[in-house]
Amino acid sequence: MSDEKLPYEEFWRFIQKNEGLTIYTKTGDPFTYHIHKNSILVDDTDWSLGPKMLKYAYGLWPVDGPSGFGNGIVQRSSHVWGIFAEASKK
Numbered sequence: 001m002s003d004e005k006l007p008y009e010e011f012w013r014f015i016q017k018n019e020g021l022t023i024y025t026k027t028g029d030p031f032t033y034h035i036h037k038n039s040i041l042v043d044d045t046d047w048s049l050g051p052k053m054l055k056y057a058y059g060l061w062p063v064d065g066p067s068g069f070g071n072g073i074v075q076r077s078s079h080v081w082g083i084f085a086e087a088s089k090k
């Protein structure tokens with residue numbers, strides 16, 4: 001990806017394309033996810049990552065690791081970081 005940040009809607013398309021693939025957290029833990037409406041359902045948890053939180057996290061992106069998302073608003077930050085890092089490779 002170039003240094004210029006994509007609009008969220010375009011970035012979301014990369015996230016959708018990775019649905020069902022094995023993604024890794026920064027520490028190397030594997031997981032998969034599925035999309036339901038505009039939310040991400042991480043397969044190894046009961047958590048749903050909603051669109052408002054995802055857009056907020058994207059506003060902070062790129063960050064060096066999950067802790068870069070900061071103040072706890074971004075739930076499951078290790079999963080969000082892995083999903084965003086994979087989508088950013090495109």
